[in-house]
Amino acid sequence: MNSSRILTLLFAIATLMGTGPGLYLVGSPTEEGLAQSLLGVPALYAWVAFWFLVQAGIILMASHRFWVHRDEPAQ
Amino acid sequence: MKAFVVMGAHEVAGGYLPHLLLGAYMVLLVWLCYLGYRKGKSTEEDYYLAGRGQGLLVSALTIMATMFSSAALLGIPGTVYRDGLAFVPFAMNLTVGGLGIYFLGTRMNRLGKARGYVTPADMIGEYYGGTSIRILAVSTGVLYVLPYVIMQIKAGGYLAERLFPDAPPIHVLGREFDMFDTGVWVLSLLTMAYVLVGGMRSVAWTDVVQGFLLLTGMLVAGLATVLYFQSQGGFFRAVSTLPPEALTMPGATGKWNPWMIFSICTIVALGAVIQPGQWMRFYAARSVKTLRQCALIFAVVLPTCFIFGIMVVALGARVEFPPAWKAPVDELQAAEAWHGDGDYAEGARVRYADGLFEAKGKVSSGQVFEPESWNPVQKLYPHEALGPEPSDTDKAVIVMTQLAVPEVFGAVFGSIVVTIILVAVLAASMSTADSNLHALSAVLTRDVYDRYVSPDASERQKTWFGRAVIVVATICAVALVEFSNESSGFNPLKLITQLMLLALSFCSQLLPVAIDVLFLNKGTQAGAVAGLSTGIAIVVLLNFFPEYSLGVTSVLHLCAVGVLANALVFILVSRFTRKVPGDRVEQFRRIIRGER
Numbered sequence: 001m002n003s004s005r006i007l008t009l010l011f012a013i014a015t016l017m018g019t020g021p022g023l024y025l026v027g028s029p030t031e032e033g034l035a036q037s038l039l040g041v042p043a044l045y046a047w048v049a050f051w052f053l054v055q056a057g058i059i060l061m062a063s064h065r066f067w068v069h070r071d072e073p074a075q
Numbered sequence: 076m077k078a079f080v081v082m083g084a085h086e087v088a089g090g091y092l093p094h095l096l097l098g099a100y101m102v103l104l105v106w107l108c109y110l111g112y113r114k115g116k117s118t119e120e121d122y123y124l125a126g127r128g129q130g131l132l133v134s135a136l137t138i139m140a141t142m143f144s145s146a147a148l149l150g151i152p153g154t155v156y157r158d159g160l161a162f163v164p165f166a167m168n169l170t171v172g173g174l175g176i177y178f179l180g181t182r183m184n185r186l187g188k189a190r191g192y193v194t195p196a197d198m199i200g201e202y203y204g205g206t207s208i209r210i211l212a213v214s215t216g217v218l219y220v221l222p223y224v225i226m227q228i229k230a231g232g233y234l235a236e237r238l239f240p241d242a243p244p245i246h247v248l249g250r251e252f253d254m255f256d257t258g259v260w261v262l263s264l265l266t267m268a269y270v271l272v273g274g275m276r277s278v279a280w281t282d283v284v285q286g287f288l289l290l291t292g293m294l295v296a297g298l299a300t301v302l303y304f305q306s307q308g309g310f311f312r313a314v315s316t317l318p319p320e321a322l323t324m325p326g327a328t329g330k331w332n333p334w335m336i337f338s339i340c341t342i343v344a345l346g347a348v349i350q351p352g353q354w355m356r357f358y359a360a361r362s363v364k365t366l367r368q369c370a371l372i373f374a375v376v377l378p379t380c381f382i383f384g385i386m387v388v389a390l391g392a393r394v395e396f397p398p399a400w401k402a403p404v405d406e407l408q409a410a411e412a413w414h415g416d417g418d419y420a421e422g423a424r425v426r427y428a429d430g431l432f433e434a435k436g437k438v439s440s441g442q443v444f445e446p447e448s449w450n451p452v453q454k455l456y457p458h459e460a461l462g463p464e465p466s467d468t469d470k471a472v473i474v475m476t477q478l479a480v481p482e483v484f485g486a487v488f489g490s491i492v493v494t495i496i497l498v499a500v501l502a503a504s505m506s507t508a509d510s511n512l513h514a515l516s517a518v519l520t521r522d523v524y525d526r527y528v529s530p531d532a533s534e535r536q537k538t539w540f541g542r543a544v545i546v547v548a549t550i551c552a553v554a555l556v557e558f559s560n561e562s563s564g565f566n567p568l569k570l571i572t573q574l575m576l577l578a579l580s581f582c583s584q585l586l587p588v589a590i591d592v593l594f595l596n597k598g599t600q601a602g603a604v605a606g607l608s609t610g611i612a613i614v615v616l617l618n619f620f621p622e623y624s625l626g627v628t629s630v631l632h633l634c635a636v637g638v639l640a641n642a643l644v645f646i647l648v649s650r651f652t653r654k655v656p657g658d659r660v661e662q663f664r665r666i667i668r669g670e671r
Contacts, residue, residue: 015171019164020337027161027324027333035160035322041311042322044160048167049382055170056375063371067177070363070669 004066011058018051093238096494100284100501104269107280111273119525119537122274123193123517124359129279134360135369136286137279137510138176139377141352142169143289144223144507145230146575148500149469151381152389156471157455159321159393161331166381168344173374175348180357180366182593182667187358189666194514195354195585196522202592202663203600203655211607212585213522216351218611219582220515223350224552226574227508231262232556234500237473259556262501266508267549270516271542275359278509285502290380292499295492296476297384300391303479310387313394321393327455330629338635343576346583346634351518352510363669385472392475396458398468402431403454416440424452473497515548516541577618580634584610587642593667596660598645601652606645610637 016022026036026043036043115121129137144150154162183198192198195216200209235258245252252260269277304310315322325332347353360366406424413425419438424431432449454465460474461467476496481489520541525532532540587606591598598606614637617624627636 011174015167015341016337019167019333019340021333023164023324023333023336029319029323033319035315035319037315040309040315042160042314044322044324045163045311045314048160048164052167052170052378052382055167056378059170059173059371059374063177063367067367067370070181070367 004062007058007062007066011055014051014054014058018048018055022051023047092490093494093497096491096498097238097501100498101265103284104265104281104505107284108269108273108277111269111277111280115274115276118534119521119541120191120193121276122538122541123513123521124355125275125279127188127359128361129356129359129365130361131365131368133279133283134356134365135372137282137506138353138356138369139373140282140286140289140502140506141350141356141510142172142347142373142377142507143286143503144575145227145500145504147289147381148293148385148472148503149230149233150226150575152385152392152472153469155386155389156392156396156457157398157468158326158328158331159317159323160390161324161326161336163382163386164336165339166378166386168340168347169377169381170374171341171344172348173370173377175345176353176357176373177367177370179345179349179589179593180353180360180370181363183354183357183589184360184363184366185666185669186593186663192358193355194518194521195349195351195589196518199585199588199592199603200522202659203588203598203603205600205604207604208588208600208607209522209526211604211611212588213518214611215581215584215607216515216518219350219578220511220548221552221555222574222578223511224508224515224548225555226578227504227511228259228263228552228556230500230504231258232256232560233470233473234258234497234504235261237470237477238494238497255560256557259553262504262508263549263553266505267512267545270509270513270545275355275513278513279356279359281509282506285499285506288495288499288502289506290376292496292502293380293384296472296480296496297380297387299480299483299492300388300475302483304391304394310391314390317390317393327398332630334630335632338631339576342586342635342638343579343583343632346586346638347579349585349589350511350579350582351514352507355514355517356510388472388475388479391479392461392471395478396460396471396474398455398457400453401456402429402452406452407431413444415442415444425449473500512545512548516544519544576632576634577614580614580618580632580637581611583634583638584614584641586638587645591645592663596655596664597649599649599652599654602645602647602649605648606641606643609644610641613637613640 017025023044026047029035038046116126120126151162151165154165186192186198190198190201192201196209196212199212232255235254239254242254244254245257269281273280301310304313307313320327325335357366360369407426407429410424410426410431413427413432418440419425419434421434421436423434423438425434426432427444427449431452433452435448435450438445438448455468456463456465457468457471461470477493480493480496483489484492520537524540525537529536529540584607587610588598588603591603614633617628617633617636621628621633624633624636631639
């Protein structure tokens with residue numbers, strides 16, 4: 001699989017985890033009815049921040065490695 | 076419950092600081108408007124696309140400022156305040172939006188330059204041919220713009236109330252204008268004026284100032300909130316004390332399940348970047364490289380401002396100004412008091428001990444009120460510092476900023492920062508209202524007046540018609556805001572986030588045809604017309620009668636339901652109807668590939 005496809009797949013995973021069904025993993029209350037937390041940070045907030053950073057990193061890489069070559073029109 | 080004194084900027088500074096800063100901001104807008112007028116040429120293309128030469132700074136900030144409406148600083152944080160962390164993932168729609176700018180916007184830019192397009196309907200209408208598709212594209216634009224402009228204008232009213240809470244009403248022509256009315260009128264008239272005079276160039280230049288104010292305001296307000304909570308053991312420690320309903324999915328009102336958020340962060344996100352104002356900005360950008368850089372800035376900077384800026388402020392407001400579940404006052408007054416000798420059918424409502432209850436099933440008479448037979452009927456009301464109505468949750472950022480910033484930055488400097496942040500809220504509203512009024516003017520002039528009403532009109536006549544559209548649309552929007560504010564029986568979507576998502580539901584219906592024109596080239600004219608009609612009809616129907624969705628709209632957002640139905644009909648009808656001529660498809664493909 002070439003690197004642009006790997007980045008596309010990673011972006012799709014980050015979107016599913018950060019904004020989609022992945023939210024079930026951290027968004028549900030515990031058995032005691034409490035919210036989950038991660039090192040004192042509410043887990044849902046930490047989860048969203050993490051997957052956003054993954055998405056941003058992928059877009060930065062894609063922009064510099066792939067998109068830049070499409071700037072100029074073919075002759 | 077703690078009692079808070081929420082200070083207005085004028086109280087902190089004890090003078091005319093808000094007036095001065097607001098005045099300076101408005102003078103700057105007027106100056107930019109004048110510059111835009113001086114530099115502009117009196118042609119339709121220049122008025123609507125500023126000569127198609129916008130560079131990186133202007134393009135990036137005008138695209139961001141157009142996206143950053145009052146929803147960004149009022150509605151979205153208001154929803155975080157109400158529902159808690161469940162709405163924070165919403166911010167990630169902006170990374171998907173950034174991808175949309177690159178993949179859709181750069182192709183639109185090439186087609187726009189090569190074929191001289193000004194509006195979305197120019198591109199779609201020419202590709203598929205025929206009148207119906209053009210009219211439908213215009214309809215989505217009109218249906219989108221009006222709710223969007225209404226919500227910006229409302230924000231002007233909110234802001235004026237907060238900036239000048241003690242100002243006396245103003246009397247003009249025998250009518251009394253309170254601060255809400257004054258804010259609504261001043262924002263509308265000023266925005267209308269600079270769109271009228273300077274066109275796209277003025278709109279884009281003012282967007283640069285407004286975009287800069289917005290980004291700064293969001294991040295500074297977030298920083299102040301984090302620092303404010305240091306004395307209470309830190310921001311996250313304070314947030315962790317919120318009730319579980321505010322820290323888990325699907326949020327306090329139970330609305331934001333992961334699939335709902337997912338449908339917003341994918342389909343609505345892409346729909347938002349093809350709203351008419353943004354679409355025209357893709358045509359107006361100088362080059363594909365400009366748009367690539369804009370996409371990158373958009374995808375990285377905007378979510379940062381939300382997740383680490385304005386949403387932090389909203390969560391802080393949830394801690395300091397907790398909302399409370401209460402029975403709706405008007406429904407409580409309308410309900411009859413419970414009495415032990417009555418029989419109640421399922422769904423009957425009674426008033427008992429200051430609470431409103433609905434019968435779970437048939438309830439027979441009895442001497443004692445049995446709570447297990449009744450469901451409490453409650454709504455989440457904001458803290459009294461925000462206001463008495465459920466929709467006052469939209470004021471969370473304003474109130475929290477007025478509390479935290481002076482405490483963190485000191486009285487004098489803090490009051491300057493508070494005023495700048497409040498002006499940023501105004502900037503958010505104006506930057507979106509101006510772009511949408513301008514886009515509406517382009518759509519109605521180019522796609523209706525120029526094509527069907529007066530095809531022989533001169534450039535000057537067309538420009539004046541466009542200006543008349545701006546005046547009429549502004550007056551209609553102000554009238555609707557005033558009417559809904561004064562009439563208790565007319566309450567069309569008081570919450571800003573609801574207005575935003577409804578507006579986006581309409582403009583998102585262009586997504587399937589845009590993807591077909593730019594990537595797939597498989598659709599037909601009949602398919603596009605059938606798909607768009609279906610999408611618009613579904614959004615209208617399910618918005619007013621959500622019970623017909625059979626529960627689908629409680630899982631997926633209305634916009635996504637409309638787009639999916641639209642795409643399905645588009646594909647099905649396209650399979651059995653006449654294709655777009657091959658030479659036209661090939662022409663479009665060549666332009667998109669950048670071949671000359």
